[in-house]
Amino acid sequence: MKIAVIGTGYVGLVTATCFAESGNDVIGIDKDERKIAILHDNRLPIYEPGLLELVTRNRREGRLTFTTDFATGVRAAQFIFIAVGTPQDADGDADLSSIWAVTASLASVLKDVPAGPPGSKIVVMKSTVPVGTNRGITDRLAAAGCGHIDVASNPEFLKEGAALDDFMKPDRVVVGVRKPEVTEALRELYGPFLRTEHPFLSMTPESAEMTKYAANAMLATKISFINETANLCDRLGADINDVRRGIGHDARIGFQFLFPGPGYGGSCFPKDIRAIIGMGRKNGLKLNLVESVDAVNEAQKQVLFQKIQKHYGNLAGKTLAIWGLAFKPRTDDIRDAPALALIDALLAKGAILRVHDPEAMANVREIYKDRLIYCDRPYGAVESADGLVIVTEWQEFRHPDFEVIRRLLKEPVIFDGRNIYEPKTMESSGFTYYGIGRGQRS
């Protein structure tokens, strides 16, 4: 099958590569010439485990190409996926300017393409977009003489850091369609990824669009819930890790997304939560629960900072090592990362920061330039620091040599924003240890 993917960011590049990997003929299109040049140079503009190998193989075998030439890429494709960014605008709503720009470009190219049977040319929306966007694209294309083009919604649920696995073995594929022929075309396209009987769920575009926001709102709710509960544990001397186990074994609750931390971040949850609040507001419905989820998260981004501030009193001139800058492990993505909020708060108090992240350093350097000390190795960051702060739980931080850390630090204190260490072990190894809700009254 011939596929075009517009936008070769985290989602578009994974989508293009995975479809090529299942034998399709795929062209990835981006307006960013730098990104396309990097891809032509057999490198990746992002870090995602396993992706470079797949991109390289599929390019070599001729199934995957990249271009900035929109018209050429789009004209021949049966499926035209849109995977451009939908960031937050000034009001907190989804900024759809890239979506409308792509729609206009599509209209100008596709109006000359002769009409085929239903399902022969389908624009598929992979970006996360507010309910009604599919209708808006359909109407704009029709007004431009492209009424023969079908428009489907196909929200993406992949997680950065595990994106290939999530795409190739999805829990479910959701499509929002208006014609049975479009459902069948998409079902066939996704067939290779659904061989283990995971469901292919066909619904209206409006329901598909809503499904993505509902999924993210639910997951963010779990995170804010456990964070708030952890903060109460801190006040009462209970250990959130025991509480988490105590509730997680209840099958109605489960364990996933019940890890307390420095607040959720990343390119999706914060903006999608604000966008769903905006959808409610515009339709006369105040979403009290989701608004609270957002407020709890904003406050949570300060919890680690408050623990640090309380420990030292005056932070001016104190040196802190920070391990983990990406919003989660196994990605270089720092969009809305909790580490950035912490860095801003610490710098504002005059702290000196020695930072380390296995993949995200270049992105962080672009923002902070010479205001931080960038350390290639985790132990390098700890050298002569007054304390160590864990913000992102990369695997390699889980079992460090604590003896070395203790020797390198000026004062043996660890602020563990991800609860990856055990308070008792840390204390018996001579550290002053702060976790999130670990039963040490604050």
Ligand code: NAD
């Ligand atoms: P991204 O910023 O990494 O990539 C977007 C790409 O689109 C960029 O490379 C940009 O240059 C390109 N682009 C923008 N306008 C264009 C145009 N007119 N023509 C061609 N290319 C254009 O974004 P992302 O993280 O991949 O997210 C894309 C969408 O997928 C968003 O709506 C996001 O909410 C959603 N999503 C993201 C994730 C995730 O984990 N990143 C997961 C699920 C859904």
